Amino acid sequence: MxxxxxxxxxxxxxxxxxxxxxxxxxxxxxxxxxxxxxxxxxxxxxxxxxxxxxxxxxxxxxxxxxxxxxxxxxxxxxxxxxxxxxxxxxxxxxxxxxxxxxxxxxxxxxxxxxxxxxxxxxxxxxxxxxxxxxxxxxxxxxxxxxxxxxxxxxxxxxxxxxxxxxxxxxxxxxxxxxxxxxxxxxxxxxxxxEKQKIDFLSIGLSIVAFSGIIYGFSLAGETGWFHLGVMGSLGIGAIGLALFSIRQLKIDVPLINLAVFKFPMFTLGLLQVFLLMMIVLGNSFLLPTFSESVFGVNATVAGFMLLPGAAISAMLAPIAGKILDSSGPRVVISFGAFLLAVATGLCVLFTSQLTTILMGSLYLLLMIGVAFVFVPSQTNALNQLPQKYNSDGTAIINTLQQVSGAIGTSLVAGLLTASQQKITDSANHLSKEQLMIEGGHNAFLLMFVIAVIGFILSFGLKKNK
The missing domain is CATH 1.20.1250.20 (MFS general substrate transporter like domains)
Structure with a gap:
C-alpha cells in the first residue's frame, strides 16, 4: 500500500x-x-x-x-x-x-x-x-x-x-x-x-441559516453588533441553523450527514480550521487597513509588503503535508500553532512600534505557522471519516471556513471602528492615527487569544487512523 x-x-x-x-x-x-x-x-x-x-x-x-x-x-x-x-x-x-x-x-x-x-x-x-x-x-x-x-x-x-x-x-x-x-x-x-430525492425544505433551511449568519457578521463589521439588522440577521440565521440540524437528524437521506460529528478527531480538526481562518482572514483585513492608515502606504505597497509571507506559506504547504503523512498531526500542527501565538503575541507587544519591515516580518512568521496548521488540520480531520462521509465532511469544513472568515473579519472591523468612533468624543485626546493603533492593538490581542486556544487544542490531536 x-x-x-x-x-x-x-x-x-x-x-x-x-x-x-x-x-x-x-x-x-x-x-x-x-x-x-x-x-x-x-x-x-x-x-x-x-x-x-x-x-x-x-x-x-x-x-x-x-x-x-x-x-x-x-x-x-x-x-x-x-x-x-x-x-x-x-x-x-x-x-x-x-x-x-x-x-x-x-x-x-x-x-x-x-x-x-x-x-x-x-x-x-x-x-x-x-x-x-x-x-x-x-x-x-x-x-x-x-x-x-x-x-x-x-x-x-x-x-x-x-x-x-x-x-x-x-x-x-x-x-x-x-x-x-x-x-x-x-x-x-x-x-x-444516486438519483436520491431532493429535500427542498433542507435546502431552504440551509439558505436561511448560512445566508443569515454570513450577512449578519458581514454587516456587524460596518454597523456594530447591536444594529437591528445585525441582530435580526444573526437571529434568523441561528434559528435556521437549528431547524436545519434537526431536519438532518430526522430524515433518512440528509442533505449533510451530521454523523461526521461522532468522530472526535474530525470535530477537533474542524475547530482548528475554524479558529485558523478567523486569524487568517481577520489579519487579511487588519494588516492592509492598518498599514494604509498608520504607515501611509497605498494598497499596492501594502500588498507587496504581505506577499512574501503568503508566498512562503503556499510553498511550505506540501512540506507540512508530508510531515503529517510521516509523523502524524500533533507535532506539525502544535508547531504551527505555536508560531501563530508567537507572531500575534509580538504584534500585541509592539503595536505602537510597528514599521512596514517589522509588520512584514511578523506576517511572514504568522504565515509560516498557517502553513503548518491549515493543510494538516484539514487533512487529518477528513482522514478520520469513512469514505461514505467524505462529501459531507468536505462540505462542513468548507462552509465553516466561509463562516469563520466572516466572523474574523467582522470582529476586527468592529474593534477598529470602535476605536475610530472616539474621534468625535470630546474627552478624546488621541489622533486618528493613534486611534487606529489602539484599535489594531485590540484586534491583535483578539488574534493572540484565538491562536493560544488553537495551540492548546493541538495537544489533543491523535495520529490518523
Whole structure:
C-alpha cells in the first residue's frame, strides 16, 4: 500500500479543480483593491460596493452545503464542467460590465461556479489518493489555492493602475480554458450516481441559516453588533441553523450527514480550521487597513509588503503535508500553532512600534505557522471519516471556513471602528492615527487569544487512523 503510485492524470485533475478555486480567490482579493475606483466610476457608496464581496460569500455559503447532494446525483466531470462554464460566464459579464448592477450579477454568477467547484477538489483527493499520501497532495492543492490571496492584491493593484479594473477578469479567461480542457480530459466520476430525492425544505433551511449568519457578521463589521439588522440577521440565521440540524437528524437521506460529528478527531480538526481562518482572514483585513492608515502606504505597497509571507506559506504547504503523512498531526500542527501565538503575541507587544519591515516580518512568521496548521488540520480531520462521509465532511469544513472568515473579519472591523468612533468624543485626546493603533492593538490581542486556544487544542490531536 505504501508503494502506491499516484497517476499523473489524477494530479492534473486535482490541479485543474484547484485552478478554479484559485481564480475565484484571486478575483475576489484583486477586486478589493479596485473598490475606490469602482465607487467613483459607478457613483456608489462603500456599503454598496461591499456587496461585491458580501454577495459572493453569501452565494458560496449557500451552495457549499448542498454539494454532497450534487456529488451523489451528478457525474463529477459534468459538475466540474458546469462550474467552469458558469464561472466563465460570470467572468465575461464582469469584464465587460458598464454598471454596478451588471458587475454584481457577474460576481454572483462567478460565486455559483465557485460554490460548485470548491468541494470537488477535496472530494477528488479523498476518493483517489491513499490516506498515507493525502497530506502532501492536499499540500500541493493548498499551494495552488493559498497562493491566490498572496498575489491577489498585488495583481489587482498592478492591473488596475496600468490597464484598468476590467482586465482583472479578462486576464483569467485563458486560464479558465486551460482548466476546462485539463479537467475534461482527466476527471472521472468518483462516486456511484444516486438519483436520491431532493429535500427542498433542507435546502431552504440551509439558505436561511448560512445566508443569515454570513450577512449578519458581514454587516456587524460596518454597523456594530447591536444594529437591528445585525441582530435580526444573526437571529434568523441561528434559528435556521437549528431547524436545519434537526431536519438532518430526522430524515433518512440528509442533505449533510451530521454523523461526521461522532468522530472526535474530525470535530477537533474542524475547530482548528475554524479558529485558523478567523486569524487568517481577520489579519487579511487588519494588516492592509492598518498599514494604509498608520504607515501611509497605498494598497499596492501594502500588498507587496504581505506577499512574501503568503508566498512562503503556499510553498511550505506540501512540506507540512508530508510531515503529517510521516509523523502524524500533533507535532506539525502544535508547531504551527505555536508560531501563530508567537507572531500575534509580538504584534500585541509592539503595536505602537510597528514599521512596514517589522509588520512584514511578523506576517511572514504568522504565515509560516498557517502553513503548518491549515493543510494538516484539514487533512487529518477528513482522514478520520469513512469514505461514505467524505462529501459531507468536505462540505462542513468548507462552509465553516466561509463562516469563520466572516466572523474574523467582522470582529476586527468592529474593534477598529470602535476605536475610530472616539474621534468625535470630546474627552478624546488621541489622533486618528493613534486611534487606529489602539484599535489594531485590540484586534491583535483578539488574534493572540484565538491562536493560544488553537495551540492548546493541538495537544489533543491523535495520529490518523
Amino acid at each position: 505504501t508503494t502506491d503510485k499516484i497517476k499523473v492524470s489524477t494530479l492534473i485533475a486535482i490541479v485543474a479543480s484547484a485552478m478554479l478555486t484559485f481564480m475565484g480567490i484571486v478575483s475576489e482579493t484583486a477586486l478589493n483593491v479596485a473598490f475606490p475606483i469602482l465607487m467613483k466610476e459607478f457613483n456608489v457608496t462603500s456599503a454598496t460596493i461591499q456587496w461585491l464581496t458580501t454577495g459572493y460569500l453569501l452565494v458560496v455559503a449557500i451552495l457549499v452545503p448542498i454539494s454532497p447532494m450534487l456529488v451523489k446525483r451528478y457525474p463529477t466531470k459534468r459538475l466540474f464542467q458546469a462550474a467552469v462554464v458558469i464561472f466563465t460566464v460570470g467572468t465575461i459579464i464582469c469584464g465587460f460590465a458598464t454598471s454596478f448592477p451588471m458587475l454584481l450579477v457577474g460576481r454572483l454568477i462567478q460565486a455559483i461556479g465557485t460554490g460548485i467547484s470548491l468541494p470537488l477538489m477535496f472530494n477528488l483527493i479523498l476518493a483517489l489518493i491513499p490516506m498515507h499520501k493525502r497530506g502532501v497532495i492536499m499540500g500541493i492543492a493548498g499551494l495552488v489555492t493559498s497562493f491566490a490571496p498572496a498575489i491577489g492584491p498585488t495583481y489587482g493593484g498592478l492591473v488596475v493602475t496600468s490597464i484598468g479594473w476590467q482586465s482583472i477578469f479578462l486576464i483569467l479567461l485563458p486560464l479558465l480554458v486551460i482548466a476546462l480542457v485539463a479537467g475534461s480530459l482527466t476527471i472521472q466520476s468518483i462516486s456511484t450516481i
